[in-house]
Amino acid sequence: MTPWHLAIETSGRHGSLALLRGDRLEQEIELTAEQRTAASLFPAMERLLQPVRTGGSTLGLVSVSIGPGSFTGLRIGATVAKTLAYATKCSLVAVDTLELIARQAWDAAPAIQQVLVGMKAYRGQVFARHCDRRRPEEARSVVWPADQWQQQVARLPAGCGLAGDAAGLPDLEISSEIILVDAQAWRPTAATLGRLAAARTPVDPLKLVPNYLRPSAAEEKRLAT
Numbered sequence: 001m002t003p004w005h006l007a008i009e010t011s012g013r014h015g016s017l018a019l020l021r022g023d024r025l026e027q028e029i030e031l032t033a034e035q036r037t038a039a040s041l042f043p044a045m046e047r048l049l050q051p052v053r054t055g056g057s058t059l060g061l062v063s064v065s066i067g068p069g070s071f072t073g074l075r076i077g078a079t080v081a082k083t084l085a086y087a088t089k090c091s092l093v094a095v096d097t098l099e100l101i102a103r104q105a106w107d108a109a110p111a112i113q114q115v116l117v118g119m120k121a122y123r124g125q126v127f128a129r130h131c132d133r134r135r136p137e138e139a140r141s142v143v144w145p146a147d148q149w150q151q152q153v154a155r156l157p158a159g160c161g162l163a164g165d166a167a168g169l170p171d172l173e174i175s176s177e178i179i180l181v182d183a184q185a186w187r188p189t190a191a192t193l194g195r196l197a198a199a200r201t202p203v204d205p206l207k208l209v210p211n212y213l214r215p216s217a218a219e220e221k222r223l224a225t
Contacts, residue, residue, distance in 0.1 A: 003060020004052045006045070006084070007194035010077035011069030011097040017041075018190035019048045023198035025191050026051070041080055059084075063093040063197030065100055065188055067211035068119065068127040068141055074210035082205040091202035096211060098129035098141045098164070100188035103196060105163040106133055108185040115181065116156060118149055118166030126166045127213060128152065143213045153178075 005020040015031040029044050052059060064081035067074045085092035098117045105115045112133075119127040126149040129141040144152070150172055153162065158177035164186050167174070174180060 003090075004049075004057055005061040005063065005194055005198065006049065006059060007190040007197060008041075008062065008064045008077050008081050009097075009100070009188055009190040009193050010041070010073040011065045011067055011188060012073060013070065014187065015073060015077070016190040017044055017048050018194045019051070020191075020194040020198070023195050025194065028189070028191050041076065045080075045084075059088050059090045061091045061093060061197070061202075062088075063095060063193055063200075064208075065097045065193050066094040066208070067097050068121070068143070068213045069097050071212060074212065078208055078210045082208055085205045092205045092208065093197040093200045093202055094208055095193055095196050095200065096129070096141055097188050098127060099131065099136055099139070100192050100196065101163055101186060102129065102131040102136055102139075104185040104188070104192050105161050105181040107192075108182045109161055109179055112159065112161035112179050112181075114157075114159075115161035115163055116152065118153075118162075118164040120165050120169070121214070125214070126169075128166070141211060141213065 002022040007018040009016050013033045016028055018028040019026045027048060029048055062081050062085045064077050066078060081092060101117045102115050114132050117129045121127045121143055124146050126144050126146060127141060128144050128149060129139050131139045149166060154173055156178050161179045161181050163181040167180060
């Protein structure tokens with residue numbers, strides 16, 4: 001029997017949970033910014049996992065987006081996923097958040113082969129990842145100063161896709177030859193996470209660390225003193 005799979009996406013201000021059977025979506029719950037806390041996450045998980053319990057089945061896989069993104073959201077998602085995987089002895093898979101957005105960009109604009117994803121990192125920075133459809137997992141997520149992001153966007157080849165909320169930064173010059181992906185595809189979802197994670201190699205829950213890419217504001221302030 002195909003195992004049940006719970007996907008947890010809390011990397012941004014909003015989040016979502018998805019229950020899948022293999023790579024088939026059964027149900028998805030969206031979380032508001034206020035609900036994206038450990039206190040709200042567990043009741044939502046309880047509701048979502050009701051079919052698993054009533055059917056006498058067990059959870060076979062937990063997947064989580066590991067960033068880059070919100071420090072608080074990543075910590076909550078990673079902690080909940082690790083705890084659940086360890087407690088139920090199921091597999092755990094982690095997927096880069098910007099890769100999720102790239103996948104959604106390809107779903108929204110099937111003609112593009114390459115896509116540059118940019119997510120606002122604030123403090124004058126952008127989280128970025130340039131993905132090729134043929135090898136999306138081989139790309140690397142980085143953090144750039146805003147001016148470097150502007151330069152990279154200006155150098156994109158014709159036909160390349162552009163996605164993520166950093167595409168809406170002021171003074172960003174986007175060539176008419178660049179395909180600006182529909183903004184509805186910019187928010188990573190647990191459904192996409194689950195679909196990607198179904199084919200990935202599990203990781204050790206005890207070794208999973210979110211991909212913060214940079215110190216938090218509090219850590220930077222402490223290091224500067």
